[in-house]
Amino acid sequence: HTLELLLLTDAGPVAIIWGKLLARMSAVGVLLFLSLPIIFALLTLGGIDVRAIGVSFTILVSMAFFGGALGIFLSTILRKTTLALMAGYVVFAAYVASPVILQVAGVFTTRAGTATYDPRAAWVSPLYDLIYLFWPQSFVALESFPKKWWINPLVSTGAGVVLATRSVLLVSRSKDFDRAMGLRPIFEAIDRGFL
Numbered sequence: 001h002t003l004e005l006l007l008l009t010d011a012g013p014v015a016i017i018w019g020k021l022l023a024r025m026s027a028v029g030v031l032l033f034l035s036l037p038i039i040f041a042l043l044t045l046g047g048i049d050v051r052a053i054g055v056s057f058t059i060l061v062s063m064a065f066f067g068g069a070l071g072i073f074l075s076t077i078l079r080k081t082t083l084a085l086m087a088g089y090v091v092f093a094a095y096v097a098s099p100v101i102l103q104v105a106g107v108f109t110t111r112a113g114t115a116t117y118d119p120r121a122a123w124v125s126p127l128y129d130l131i132y133l134f135w136p137q138s139f140v141a142l143e144s145f146p147k148k149w150w151i152n153p154l155v156s157t158g159a160g161v162v163l164a165t166r167s168v169l170l171v172s173r174s175k176d177f178d179r180a181m182g183l184r185p186i187f188e189a190i191d192r193g194f195l
Contacts, residue, residue, distance in 0.1 A: 013171040017076075021068050021164055028064040032057060052133055055149045059133070062153035062160075063126045067092055069160035069167070076167045096127045123151040 011019070039053055071088050078084040094101070099121035102108045108118040122132035129152040131138060136146055 013168045017072060017164055017167045017171060021065075021072055024068040024071075025061075025065060028061070028068075032060060049145065051145060055133055055146075056130060058153050059126050059129050059149075062156035066095075066156040066160040066163075069163040073163040073167045073170075076170050096125055099125045099128050119148075122146065123148065123155070126152055126156060129153075 042048055043050065043053075067088075070091060071084070074084040074088050074091070075081070078087060099108060099117070102124065103118070103121070108121055116138055117128065117131070119132070121128040123129075129149065132146050133149060
């Protein structure tokens, strides 16, 4: 419930939305940075490619950016914090599980007789992109290192920028959305009808 206070300050919608998003991303960046010594210690054991670490960090940062932008967007348009959290979890889970949903819908197919994934699944979901990075043999196109690993981080980051920009445009009208999406106007109309 700090939006009203933020709107009273000199900060504009761009500073409010992008400031919140970058603050969240800085916390994620610190956590990822703190995990680097452990990961580099694992490199001494062998079996992990240095490029895979860089790619996995890129995927994780783009996922975090999308998740943060999605959370800010949902908190901009939804009235209650718990409703925004629940909607964020559902939308993010659907985003991660989208290859399974698309395979059930018949968009993605597997090679007959094998248990491999369609390579396009790695382009859609960040989870499948990480699977593609560390177990490329589980996909139809066998590669020693994925060549199109950059597609999903690009899509995630682009979707995050779109959601954050939408939030900037909607934050000044959030009071109108609050009134329109809540049940209070309906109850007030009912009260006026009975009085």
